[in-house]
Amino acid sequence: MLSAPSAVRSCARRTASRALVARRNASTSSHHHDEHHHDADPHSYEGFATPFWRNVVLAGLGVAAFYKWAPAPGEDVYLTRWIAMYTRPEQYWLDINAKHTALSQEVSDQSLLFRDAKQPAVHRLRYPQRFEQHSPFLAPVGLTVSTRDLESHVASLIQISFVLDDRLSFIRQSFIHEMISFSLPFLLIPLAAAALPNVDFDRMGSVALVGAFAGLDLFQNNSVAFDAASSTLFSRDADGALTRIASTNTGGRILAGCALSDSFYFAGLFTSINGVPAVNVASYTPSSNSVAALGSNGPNGEVESVFCDPRDRKVWVGGSFSSPASAVAVWDLESDTWQQPPFGGLTGAQAKVVSITTNSSDDSLFFAGSFVTRFGSSRVLNGTNNPNIPPSSGATPFSSSLVPVPLSASQVQGSPSSSASGFSDISNILCPSEPEGPGNSWFAADGSEAVITVRTFSFMSVSGIRLGNTFQSDHGTTSFSVTTIPDNGIQSLQFVDPITGENRTCSNPCPLSTDSSVLYQDFLFPDSLAITGVQIRLSGFTGASAGLHMLQLLSSGAFASSVDDNNAISCFAPNPSNTTRTGSWAAKVANTEIAGTVQTVLVSSVPVGTSSSSGPTFTWVPYVSAAGNYDIYLLVPGCNNFQDCAERTSVKVVVFPGEDLPPNVMTIPQQNTEDASVLIYSGPILPSTPDFVTTITMSLADDPTGSGQGGRFEIVADRVQLNLRSANIDGTSAGNSTSTTVGGQRGFGFLEWPRSLTISADGTSSLPNSSITASDALGFEVLNGIGGLAGLTPAPRAISAVAHHSSGTIFFGGNFTLTAGSASGASNILAFRNGALSVLPDGGLNGAVTSLVLSGDLLFVGGSFRDTRGGTTGGRLGGLALYDVAKNTWSPLGAGVNGDVTDLGLHSGRLQVVGSFTQIESLQSGLGINAGGLATWDINSSRWVNSGGFTAGRMTLVANGTSAQFVAGNVGASRKYGASGMIMLQNGEDGVPRVSPIATDLGQSTQGSVAPAAAATAVSNRRRFHATTPWSHVSRLFTRQTPSSSLLPLPPTPESPAPAVLAGSFWEKDKKERTVVGGNFTFVQSGTSTVSQALAIYDPESGSLTGLSGTQLSGTVRAILIDGDKLYVGGQFTMADSNVNALAVYDLASNQWDINGLQPLQGASGSTPVVRSITKSSSNSGNIIVAGSFAQAGSLRCPGVCALDINSKQWNNLGSGVQGEVSSIAYAGDSQDILFAGGSLALTDNTPGNVLQYAFNTSTWTIVGSASALPGPVTAIEVNDRNASSVFAAGQADGAPFLSHWDGQNWSALDSTLTGSTTIAQLSMVPLQDTHSGQGVIQPDRMLMVSGSLVDRTYGNVSSALYDGQTIIPYIVASSPTGSSGSVSSLFRSLATFSFEQRKFLAVGVVILISIAIAAGVVFLIALIGILWTLFSRKDDKLKYEGEEEEDDSTHHRPSSLLEHINAATRTTILGTSPYQDYSTEKEDEKARSEQDPFGADASNFARAETPSDAMGGILQEETSRPAHARYSFDGTGEGELPISAGAELEVLDDRDPAWWYARDVKTGREGVVPAAYLY
Secondary structure (H helix, E strand, O other): OEOHHHHHHHHHHHHHHHHHHHHHHOOOOOOOOEOOEOOOOOOOOOOOOOHHHHHHHHHHHHHHHHHHHOOOOOOOOHHHHHHHHOOOOHHHHHHHHHHHHHHHHHHHHHHHHHOOOOOOOOOOOOOHHHHHHOOOOOOOOOOOOOOOOHHHHHHHHHHHHHOOOOOOOHHHHHHHHHHHHHHHHHHOOOOHHHOOOOEOOHHHOOEEEEEEOOEEEEOOOOOOOOOOOOOEEEEEOOOOOEEEEEEEOOOOEEEEEEEEOOEEEEEEEOOEEOOEEOOOEEEEEOOOOEEEEOOOOOOOOEEEEEEEEOOOOEEEEEEEOOOOOEOEEEEEOOOOEEEOOOOOEOEEEEEEEEEEEEOOOOOEEEEEEEEEEEEOOOEEEEEEOOOOOOOOOEOOHHHHOOOEOOOOOOEEEEEOEOOOOOOOOHHHHOOOOOOOOOOOOEEEOOOOOEEEEEEEEEEEEEEEEEEEEOOOOOEOEEEEEEEEEOOOEEOOEEEEOOOOOOEEEEOOOEEOOOOOOOOOEEEEEEEEEEEEEEEEEEEEEOOOEOEEEEEEEEEOEEEEEOOHHHOOOOOOOOOOOEEEEEOOOEEEEEOOOOOOOOEEEEEEEEEOOOOOOOOOEEEEEOOOOOOEEEEEEEEEOOHHHHOOOOOEOEEEEEEEOOOOOOOEEEEEEOOOOOOEEEEEEEEEEOOOOOOOOOEEEEEEOOOOOOOOEOOEEEEEEOEEEEEEEEOOEEEEEEOOEEEEEEOOEEEEEEEEEEOOOOOOOEOOOEEOHHHOOHHHHHHHHHHHHOOHHHHHOOOOOEEEEEEEOOOOOEEEEEEEEOOOOOOOOOEEEEEEEOOEEEOOHHHEEOOOEEEEEEEOOEEEEEEOOOOEOOOOOOOOOOOEEEEEOOOOEEEOOOOOEOOEEEEEEEEOOEEEEEEEOOEEEOOOOOEEEEOEOEEEEEOOOOEEEOOOOEEEEEEEEEEEOOOOEEEEEEEEEEEOEEOOOEEEEEOOHHHOOEEEEOOOOOEEEHHHOOOOHHHOOOOOOOOOOOOOOOOOOOOOOOOOOOOOOOOOOOOOOOOOOOOEEEEEEEEEEOOEEEEEEEEEEEEEOOOOOOEEEEEEEEEOOOOEEEOOOOOOEEEEEEEEEEEOOEEEEEEEEEEOOOOOEEEEEEEOOOOEEOOOOOOOEEOHHHOOOEEEEEEOOHHHOOEEEEEEEOOEEOOEEOOOEEEEEOOOOOEEOOOOOEEEEEEEEEEEOOOOOEEEEEEEEEEOOOOEOOEEEEEOOOOEEEEOOOOOOOOOOEEEEEEHHHOOOOEEEEEEEOOEEEEEEEOOOOEEEOOOOEOOOOEEEEEEEEEEOOOOOOOOOOOOOEEEEEEEEEEEOOOEEEEEEEEOOOOEEEEEEEEOOOOOEOEEEEEEEOOOOOOOOOOOOOOHHHHHHHHHHHHHHHHHHHHHHHHHHHHHHHHHHHHHHHHOOOOOHHHOOOOOOHHHHHHHHHHHHHHOOOOOOOOHHHHOOHHHHHHHOOOOOOOOOOOOOOOHHHHHOEOOOOOOOEEEEEOOOEOOOOOOEOOEOOOOEEEEEEOOOOOEEEEEEOOOOOEEEEEHHHEO
């Protein structure tokens, strides 16, 4: 009996043997033959006669047949052929169309025979050329066909078919009806997409079009000429592209607009829109593309402002009109009627409203303009003028009505003071009750100036001071000055001369009368001041020292504080101001951050939800000394100082001004963060008497705002301040009793109308006091500041724009200058904050303001100013300014524009600027960017960007719509796309290319600026004849030189005004494509002040332009080539401090010029050399071909064309060279081994030929065709897809253009409609996305693009056209900055070569089905390979088993089932050995298996043996082993495999299998199978 360990190792070897057999069979199952036992389920025989292999063979034959008989790449697929079998061919429908046309004409002819033949009316058309642009049958190219009347047209066709003559057969009628019913759905499709050929730009890579233009558009034959005398409305899409919508009558203006629902409402001064009668106001509906008038009784004058109110669905308009109301009218969308505003209209001044907007919370409407508001009515009030104050000639009725500030609790000091008895106490003069003398006067110390300081330690509203001189012997004051505390400013004072009665002003010093008849004098500040004290310096005196009898501080009218201690009795008053209250009130002290100054208020805390009637109340009862017109302000302390913002809410304030005067009720919010003074009443106030007192009562609002804190609200009571505005005495005075006439409050240029107001009023006379809001004080202050009603003449004044900041500050601008009040000296723009006017830095602006736009804390201002009033920006504002609300600073937008700004708009983070300007100014002197009334400022990058569209004229409106922006103005020309000489072209939708203008505008020297575009003559795209008209707007593409022979010079071309881009090339760096452009332009690099010119690198992703480092070129660039990192630049230029002339080289990698060793070009007979072409042939890669107008390069004579060695920079002739001037170069052949040169040329033997051919392989020049085949010099040449037998040439001869084709044998002239003044700059073959029907010399899948300055006898001025071999088709029209016709110089692309061949694509559904079939076939093929591999492997094993001795050990396999793996893992855990056991016994019955394998699986998967020794003892053989080492590492991730590392020591336990050995790791003791080849 064997020992237990030996048995275990023997079992492991048998297990390894089974694993080896399993790996060889590549199967997860096994079987074996036993002469005493057979498998219950033996494998069936597998051969090639089974159905499976039959199907495989059939499928293979099918694939082979499909491959053999499938359609060729150029053929249609079977599905297409099948569909074509059951559809009628195209010719069939063409025949039907022709027959229908003939029948229609026949019916029309018959109808004319019966029509009354009378002389038709003569229609005199402004543009008669329209008749020549329409065909009776087919719409010509470029025509946008209207489908508006399509149904009626179709109905007419049907009617015609029913009234056909009896001679028409029934079959022909059936064909017509079939055609109509079949074509109707397709007729409803817009036809504009078919107007232009469908160029495939994407096939050429990136494509750019450059030239001398400021705007361009795709050609449309239905475009309308612009008239600068009328106003045109445009829509502006997200990219800025412009689309014309409508135009007014001649002399009309569009000034304002807004969007509501799906319509845009616009207004101005006009009588019709697109011929539709509409007076001053109209609407545009984008969905129907229609304009309509708004009723018949709209405004009868000019409308300058429009506001759309989505809340009430109304359109408010303001302007200069009298009906349906004065200056303001309302269009109600629900009733479709015009209505008067609730306040009845506005009048006074110019009686016009220029701006209508809302406050920041949309609770009120703001009206601004030139008008006068009146609140309340004039009435006579019986009252007294402070009966206790003695009269004085040094006071006025107004100043005598001001209640003095009580100073009994204040600190009053006089220094140095006299020691004289009865004259040393300064308090004697505060409120003297007796005549002047001891105990009622004060003296300063002898021989010195004196200073009197008064401190109240809390803020008070003071209008001035009252001083009474002492007339004691040897004492008196002659002059003084007043300094206010805490600002320490010496104040200007206004007073009445007691002798002459004249109003006078003084500052330092001010005179004090020494006339004993003048009891006192009142000195007033220009406006009331909030101060805590004053310091009076007595600088002049008579006798021994200065002295005073009376000193008082005059309030602004009257006052009352919530703190009783502050309500002391005033001088000459019978009683003090007082207060009453209900509820619980407590004192609260704020931190004023001013030394020695406190701010004490009363607060009351109430639970949230408390009603106004049950909450606390606070009533102020101010002492009012005299009747008059007063403004009552409620002082609301800021919550920041008290740190109670979360608790604040709103309060209701009720003012009772006097008997028979109605109370005024207002709701005031108290959540202001800073101290605010809120106007709560303006109007007449009766004086305090024993029978009546004015009261101001505050309580919790009916609908409190805010949510409170901790479930409670807090309301704050501080002070009320009454500011006296007028106290005009009417009638005679009996003592101090007077009869006072008071009038309503007046304001200028501003009105706030709360939406919540439901009252009806008449603003043309007076508005009720109950309609006054806190913001209306703005108008009151402005009217006072301009000098009252007298200040409205003779110069017109107006508030033109209003913007409400989220902080509550109202910014307003217009045409005004204030000469009085707290904002005296401010011009054209002001802020209104905390109830008072606030001057902006530097006193405002030095010109009128027309528009304001807020973006956060940035206030953009537009107008006719050039600088601030103080001139602090050096004249750089230029009609545009930026005011930073947070920083309180002015900033320019670049340098502004060179004209007036009329309106501003904000859209997508960009500011749109419109006005009457032609250029954007640059910070660099002499530079500018063309902008014909429309410019765009990017707020994020702080730079000017392309506006997207092009206009030339005076723009008046920019407004946001629901889906687009709208602009309007009087323009002489407009294009959909605005671009400074360059656009990018891509494939678009419906065959319309996608146009992307350059994002940054290029500039020019302002010294050559053009006249205002508004005065430009209207330009039409219609047919024009320019045979004798000079071309004055295109860049000089060619320079005339005198050749050495009798050759004709190249056609003269005009100058090209900047900015013009004449050449370009694409350059890829760091996997990012950029564009290098050259021409005649200047620009300032973004974020710098560096001026670059002639060359730029454009990044389309960022939209930025970068100049080339180093010295700038001086001149014009006309040719560019990029070879690797080398940039070759040609043109007509020089470079300072170098000998560069017409050609330069730049190293893009090192970012510097590479001109060392480059010999300059020289012109003939001292003329200027010009390079027009720089190219490179793939067959001559070591040279750059330079062509143009020059005589030699360096010392080498090579007229017209020369080769430059890339490495040595040496010049070489091409062959024997040529004579003359070269305008264009093109290549033919697959390797570009043939060069075609066009121009005014001749061979060296003087044989003329305007097109020459150079063969690189033979280095010879030959003439293409005969010398007389081409009528004149060639300006452009193009090879059709490198085919040397298809060459196109264009030029000019005898003042007329020509276009010719070379077919390899002869030149043939091509018919075209181009007229005499045409100049062709480039010919370029472009691929199409579809095909054309032309049967000429150009294949159907391409067209020839003809670019330059073209004049077509049918369509007028065109910049690029497409030629299909028979017809010139206008494609692109361009305009110069002045609105005249522009030109295109070239089209360049990123792909050097591309295929014109059009590929046919299957439908998406078919492609999906084919993809599924291919995928299924691939899966089937993989499965087939796997099956074949398995079958052949089993066949080898079967043969081996048949030849071997069948022993039990040879049939052992590795466990293959999941259950066997689990059992193997269990054995490993228990025995600590290999998991492999003898599984051959599992083929026997269950009982035998249980006896031989005590660890086999049962229902519970638990081992049944008590110990491994007991289970395995005595049944296995003794083990033999040998040492080994690992040659390679083995990961051993499979079941039963042993992971090893190279060099590890192993013990081989079983090596009977040649491929896999069973081994043990000596270090770890782990066992498993490893590849035999990995051991040695």
